[in-house]
Amino acid sequence: MNLTLKIWRQKNAKDKGGFALYTIDGISEDMSFLEMIDVLNERLIGKNAEPVAFDHDCREGICGMCSMFINGRAHGPWAGTTTCQLHMRAFKDGDTITIEPWRAAGFPVVKDLVVDRSAFDRIIASGGFVSVNTGNAKDANNITIPKPDADESFAAAACIGCGACVASCKNSSAMLFVSAKVSQLALLPQGQVERKQRVQSMVAQMDAEGFGNCTNTGSCEAECPKEISLTHIARMNREYMMANIME
Amino acid sequence: MTITQFINSSLGRKTVMAATGLFLCVFLVEHLYGNLLLFYTDGGEAFIEYSHTLVHSLFIRIVEIFLFAAIIVHVVQAIHLTRLNSTARPVKYTEYKVGETSNWFSRNMGITGSLILFFLVVHLWRFFVPYRITDAVGGEGQINVAQDVKLAFQNGWYVLFYLVSIAFLTFHLNHGFQSAFKSLGLNSKKHEQLLSVSGSVFAFGIVGIGFASIPVLFYFGIAGSTF
Numbered sequence: 001m002n003l004t005l006k007i008w009r010q011k012n013a014k015d016k017g018g019f020a021l022y023t024i025d026g027i028s029e030d031m032s033f034l035e036m037i038d039v040l041n042e043r044l045i046g047k048n049a050e051p052v053a054f055d056h057d058c059r060e061g062i063c064g065m066c067s068m069f070i071n072g073r074a075h076g077p078w079a080g081t082t083t084c085q086l087h088m089r090a091f092k093d094g095d096t097i098t099i100e101p102w103r104a105a106g107f108p109v110v111k112d113l114v115v116d117r118s119a120f121d122r123i124i125a126s127g128g129f130v131s132v133n134t135g136n137a138k139d140a141n142n143i144t145i146p147k148p149d150a151d152e153s154f155a156a157a158a159c160i161g162c163g164a165c166v167a168s169c170k171n172s173s174a175m176l177f178v179s180a181k182v183s184q185l186a187l188l189p190q191g192q193v194e195r196k197q198r199v200q201s202m203v204a205q206m207d208a209e210g211f212g213n214c215t216n217t218g219s220c221e222a223e224c225p226k227e228i229s230l231t232h233i234a235r236m237n238r239e240y241m242m243a244n245i246m247e
Numbered sequence: 248m249t250i251t252q253f254i255n256s257s258l259g260r261k262t263v264m265a266a267t268g269l270f271l272c273v274f275l276v277e278h279l280y281g282n283l284l285l286f287y288t289d290g291g292e293a294f295i296e297y298s299h300t301l302v303h304s305l306f307i308r309i310v311e312i313f314l315f316a317a318i319i320v321h322v323v324q325a326i327h328l329t330r331l332n333s334t335a336r337p338v339k340y341t342e343y344k345v346g347e348t349s350n351w352f353s354r355n356m357g358i359t360g361s362l363i364l365f366f367l368v369v370h371l372w373r374f375f376v377p378y379r380i381t382d383a384v385g386g387e388g389q390i391n392v393a394q395d396v397k398l399a400f401q402n403g404w405y406v407l408f409y410l411v412s413i414a415f416l417t418f419h420l421n422h423g424f425q426s427a428f429k430s431l432g433l434n435s436k437k438h439e440q441l442l443s444v445s446g447s448v449f450a451f452g453i454v455g456i457g458f459a460s461i462p463v464l465f466y467f468g469i470a471g472s473t474f
């Protein structure tokens with residue numbers, strides 16, 4: 001395949017940045033999107049040019065690093081996939097592909113396509129944990145959990161913190177991410193001790209990081225590579241209200 | 248957490264939008280009930296009596312204050328949220344295909360809402376102000392409200408304006424009604440489908456068809472033949 005790539009280049013956080021055009025040939029449709037960028041970077045390095053900086057780690061859809069806004073969609077056109085799981089067969093020979101970083105006040109650009117997602121880490125640190133006494137590990141079956149709760153919690157725990165929800169939301173809201181983390185622990189017996197304080201702290205941190213306000217448009221759910229359900233947001237709202245009423 | 252902190256948090260704001268929105272939905276149902284009294288072939292008796300009660304009941308006076316307060320809070324909060332949300336993405340995307348993942352009406356509640364607000368002003372000016380203020384103060388029962396409605400909807404342009412506005416209201420509610428439930432925490436995988444269907448039935452089936460039927464039936468002379 002021969003392609004034209006329109007890629008956002010930005011030297012550092014202070015640089016204004018802009019698009020650069022690259023033409024690339026000999027791309028196989030069996031390559032992943034990141035492999036295609038690897039090929040581009042190899043060639044740039046060969047020409048002594050600065051390669052395109054982008055985040056990646058696992059390349060199998062579990063780390064959530066590969067943030068790229070491709071042709072107007074978070075992680076490109078496929079549903080339920082990350083950029084590393086997107087394959088070049090999603091595109092046609094001769095296509096022009098626009099690649100931008102996540103755009104949100106909460107995710108400042110570090111360089112090119114790399115954004116700083118540590119706002120998510122701070123949200124987790126503010127309450128997304130359970131306090132456990134140290135000592136011997138207990139037998140897991142000592143704590144019984146109803147199967148539907150376990151399933152629901154597990155579905156929420158699938159969130160990889162990629163930030164596609166924020167990136168795709170018209171309001172740059174982080175509610176899907178935060179609600180997945182709140183749900184995951186609120187549903188389990190181990191999460192009960194900090195239940196009220198958790199949702200309050202995490203929401204306060206989310207607001208402090210400058211993410212927008214949810215209007216239930218549903219873009220996040222449609223773009224989430226782990227297909228986290230919008231119903232978690234409703235659960236978070238419920239948790240938050242209850243935490244405030246019961247205080 | 249204090250109540251002020253709650254109201255100023257993102258989730259608190261969402262709760263306020265939802266609660267005021269749903270309260271206004273309740274009002275719409277009540278308003279529709281009143282309007283449908285116009286379809287009695289009793290020379291407008293039922294509707295006139297109903298309007299009279301509205302103007303003279305102390306209870307309604309009190310509810311009216313809450314109603315206007317809800318409208319103001321809903322609008323002010325919406326403006327505030329829109330401004331906050333626009334700062335949440337300082338650099339915009341060059342290519343942004345958000346239309347592939349959500350529908351236009353859910354993303355443009357501000358536009359449909361503004362048009363509804365404009366309609367509301369015109370509507371209050373035409374019906375509410377004369378009955379409730381000028382007539383009630385200036386001289387008892389000068390206007391025959393039933394005949395006045397009939398008169399208003401003889402103008403085709405006015406009917407068209409109502410129909411367009413009701414269409415916007417319908418689309419606003421199609422997203423708003425179900426969204427309000429979600430914001431109040433009332434959504435789960437089991438009820439998701441039910442909620443979205445109820446939202447559409449409420450918006451199109453009840454509010455849309457219900458309110459649109461009045462200008463249409465009066466314009467074509469199907470309603471109001473007895474007054």
Ligand code: SF4
Nearest residue numbers: 159160162163165224
């Ligand atoms: S909710 Fe989905 S889109 Fe958002 S961070 Fe988690 S996995 Fe990514």
Ligand code: FES
Nearest residue numbers: 059063064066084
């Ligand atoms: S690189 Fe890990 S999810 Fe894509």
